[in-house]
Amino acid sequence: MKNLFVKKINAQESITLEEADHLIETKTVTHSIDILNWEKAFPYKPDLRFRIAHTGTEIWLKYYVKEKSILAQETEINGDVYKDSTVEFFISADGTNYYNFEFNCIGTPHVGYGPGRGNRTPVDPEILKTIKIKSSLGNEPFDEKTGNFEWEMMIRIPITCFTFDKLKTFNGLKASANFYKCGDATSEPHFVSWNPIQSESPDYHRPEFFGKIEFE
Numbered sequence: 001m002k003n004l005f006v007k008k009i010n011a012q013e014s015i016t017l018e019e020a021d022h023l024i025e026t027k028t029v030t031h032s033i034d035i036l037n038w039e040k041a042f043p044y045k046p047d048l049r050f051r052i053a054h055t056g057t058e059i060w061l062k063y064y065v066k067e068k069s070i071l072a073q074e075t076e077i078n079g080d081v082y083k084d085s086t087v088e089f090f091i092s093a094d095g096t097n098y099y100n101f102e103f104n105c106i107g108t109p110h111v112g113y114g115p116g117r118g119n120r121t122p123v124d125p126e127i128l129k130t131i132k133i134k135s136s137l138g139n140e141p142f143d144e145k146t147g148n149f150e151w152e153m154m155i156r157i158p159i160t161c162f163t164f165d166k167l168k169t170f171n172g173l174k175a176s177a178n179f180y181k182c183g184d185a186t187s188e189p190h191f192v193s194w195n196p197i198q199s200e201s202p203d204y205h206r207p208e209f210f211g212k213i214e215f216e
Contacts, residue, residue: 002195002211004031008171009053009060013158017132021154024060028053033179037197044068044188048087048181054170054215061155063087065105070137070151071144071186072106077125081110083185087153090204091177091213093165098176098207099123101161105151106141107133113164117205123163132156144186176210 009023033048046067053060070085082088084104092098100120102110109128112120135153159167167173179194182204191202195211 001209004052004177004211004213006059006170006213006215007053008216009055011055013055013057017134017154017156020060020132020156021062021134024051024053024062024154030064031179031194033181033192033194035193035196036191037193037199038191038202042189042191042202044190045192046181046190048192050087050179056169056171057159059157059159059170061089061153061157063153063155064150065152065181066148066150067183067190068148068188069144069146069183069186070105070142070149071183072104072108072137072141073143073185074104074108075106075141077108077128078110078112078122079108081108082182084108085183085186086181088180088182088204089177090180090207090210091175092207092210093162093167093173093175095176097164098210099162100205101157103133103153103155105135105137105153106139107135107153109133111161116207117203121164123161127161127163130158131161146187170215173215175213175215176207177213178204178210180204
């Protein structure tokens with residue numbers, strides 16, 4: 001099981017997304033998402049890295065993706081973003097329930113909460129609108145494009161999105177998490193994770209296989 005230390009960056013909430021992007025680039029290191037848990041059925045592996053940091057009241061994530069095809073059709077918050085070219089971040093603060101933060105490549109979010117796949121409670125879309133997201137692919141939907149593509153996404157998740165936990169700060173938080181990439185409806189379906197998952201078929205809703213993360 002992997003361990004991850006999440007560095008704290010001292011920054012005001014009022015800073016711009018571009019300023020936050022610069023800070024995470026200069027103050028953190030990249031981590032790879034490169035585990036093919038179901039290689040026989042889904043052998044394609046895009047190149048995927050991420051950075052993570054926090055400010056005490058926000059989690060910052062930046063993804064870097066290289067893949068053969070890109071797809072972005074879902075524009076509705078809490079819609080089926082997993083069918084598109086999507087990056088995901090699942091995190092549990094209490095060891096029982098977890099949040100599934102999912103973002104397609106144009107920044108449409110889907111976030112739920114609960115102990116497992118079958119009993120998710122969606123986070124209020126109005127709350128999710130406070131997540132600041134910028135994708136190098138823009139925010140307009142498009143049909144699948146094939147070739148070789150590189151894209152980046154910067155994400156700032158306010159602590160208020162953890163609406164069921166009533167967290168006051170990320171400072172010192174010990175949690176568990178996993179990071180993923182998928183594209184269920186792309187011409188090259190793929191399922192890649194940061195921490196390995198031991199299940200027969202693709203299933204990201206397996207908190208027992210989350211890695212440990214500790215916030216500075």
